[in-house]
Amino acid sequence: MAQREVIAAVGAGRMGRGMAIAFAYAGHEVVLIDAKHRDSAGFDALCAQVDAELRGTLGMLSGFGMLSETEIDSVLARIRTVALGDCASALAGAAVIFEGVPEVMEAKRDAFAMISEHASVEAIVASTTSTILSNDLQGFVTHPERFLNAHWLNPAFLVPLVELSPGEKTDPAVTARLKALLERIGKVPVVCAASPGYIVPRIQALAMNEAARLVEEGVASAEDIDKATKYGFGFRFAILGLLEFIDWGGGDILYHASNYMAGATGEDRFAAPQIVKDNMAQNRRGLRDGQGFLDYEGLDVPAYQNDRLSAFVAMLRHMDKMPPKG
Template identity: 55%
Template sequence: MANEAAAAPRFVAVGAGRMGRGIAIACAYAGHRISLVDLRVRSDEAWQKLRAEARAEIEGSLSSLAQLGVLDAAQVPAIADRVELVPAIAAPRALAGAELVFEGVPETMEAKREAFEQLNRHCSEDAILTSTTSSILVTQIAALVKRPERFLNMHWLNPAYVIPVVELSCHPGTDAAVLARTKALMEAIGKLPVVCGPTPGYIVPRLQALVMNEAARMVEEGAATAEEIDKATRYGLGLRFAALGVVEFIDFGGADILHHASREMSGSIDSARYAAPAILERMMEEGRLGLKSGSGFYDYAGRDLGAYRRDVLARTLGMLKHAGLWRPPAEQTQP
């Protein structure tokens, strides 16, 4: 494995906080070396303290995976050793050898500007630069980047070393070859990259914020307790959306179902929150209702719909079994 790691693409995470450490674990777990770089100039004592904290968190996270049977406890030190903890004084050397950089400094434009000044200065011209920001648009940060065509935002979902999805947000100038290379590198460490434009909230945070806010409102209104809402989302909403994507779910049930439900809840709960989007209105007018009409957000022409429905059922049953909720058929009870 050491030889594989030495030959692997060189990754650098800039910012030794929680996100940087999670990214480092993800890369190291996949067999790659990664430098975890701290750009802040610190005293030797402060650096040693940060280094020890980072190392302890990395080893602790890997040990938790070992306790859950994901890896052997004996593998933890070797995986942790693939993470090189680099102080600010040595940052130029680490950055110079980077093929892919994950910037994860604090969420301010000032901090981003300072970080990219160093990345621009020390990274090679063909290094791919990314920001893990969760709140700043890719178009804003691109202005800080030398050769912005090699830049995009990369949003990881916590824990970064567990959740497979990584959201890639491109600006209009992002080179298609850079995007393709970034996707390939992410897939090589076991990630599932998804692509979106320069939109606030990416995909997952934008969707989950609506759900979480609505859940909080329901508790506030006394509609249901937190415990009942969590049970409903884990084994109802969440289970279904683990088997079917959100847009796929619209097609599967029918755009007309969502249209009518939106109309009812718009009238009874909140007209703004539950108003159907214009695209849904157009689909209703055009008769594109989803699976039942042969087209919706997806085109089902020529598709074996019976096989597709069985596949969806299999996915759902798989989630039920994983949750321990699937039961075999019961014997007939006595009248």
């Protein structure tokens, strides 16, 4: 087996620790680099805190059956925390470096200056920012072609998705290398343009704000809204992607529902986007047309539908919501 890449994370906070567990669990050596200047006592306290949290998280995962108690120490042995003053050798030996400092431009600039000074020019450099565009950070990195954003979702050691957002100068081969690495550790990377909110934060911001408005307007209680999202919204979209779901039922359903909602509420945010109107005009309404947002040409539709419905039943069992037999 080829030697696994050494991973470095600049910033030993929640995101750095989560990524460290994800990579160490998969067999990688990981270096957590403290991004703050501390005296020896402060650094020792940080190390104790990091070790306690990592051990506690791995103990929890052991309780879930993801590893045995005897494997915890071997995973922990792959993670080491180093002080800011000792970052040079740690960065020089890393094949992939993730920046995870606070979402402040000055902090990002300082972190990338340090990385650029000490890292190998072949190393991939990635920010984990959830707010700042990759194009706005790329200029802080020497050899910007090796830079992109990698937005992990918390908890990073469990959520499979990682959103990769290359900048204008990113070498496509770098994106492909990081995508392959993430796939090897069991993650599901997706690639998106440098756009505010990326994919998940953009969608969830709209959904969360709408849920808050429902409470504000007295439409339903917070408890019932959460039940609705868990057992309806979340239940369906754990199996079918949002665009796949549009195609499943038909884009015309969304089109007409959007027109009604926009008219009934007087809110433009419910209006259908142009792409939905275009799909209607071009008879790309989804599964029954063979074309929609996705291409279903040549697909065994009954087998596909059966597979998805079977997954719904499995989800019912997982949620302990199987209907009672008469």
